[in-house]
Every structure is written in structure tokens, then in C-alpha cells.
Amino acid sequence: MASSKITAAKYRISKYTDKDGNTISEPRVIIATINDEVYTVPEDVNNTFYQEIQQWVAAGNSIEAAD
Secondary structure, three states: OOOOOEEEEEEEOEEEEEEEEEOOOOOOOEEEEEEEEEEEEEEOOOOOOHHHHHHHHHHOOOEEOOO
């Protein structure tokens, strides 16, 4: 796997209220700047960018918490 340059990563959780007033949360994703482009990366161990983000974290970086 070619190494990508990751410069930022932040979790995003989409929440909304349905017509019955229930709060719905969509799966968490990571918004990451990779090679100077912004990507939405799912938390999927088979996703190449997700694997690279995990290596980036293992190297001492951190993913920002969701707002």
C-alpha cells in the first residue's frame, strides 16, 4: 500500500430527528485530509484510507472528536 500524507482527521456523527421525534444517528465516519484533499472515510477495516488513518494514529497522531 502506498503511503498517503494525512494532515487532519475528525470524527463526524450525523444525527437528526425523524417525524416521530426520535433521534436517529447515522454511522460514524472520519473526515480526513489526505494528500491535500478532503475525504469521508467509513470506519471499515477493509477501507484502504481507514487502514492508513489507523497507522497514522499508531504513529502518535489523533482523530479529533466529533462536534
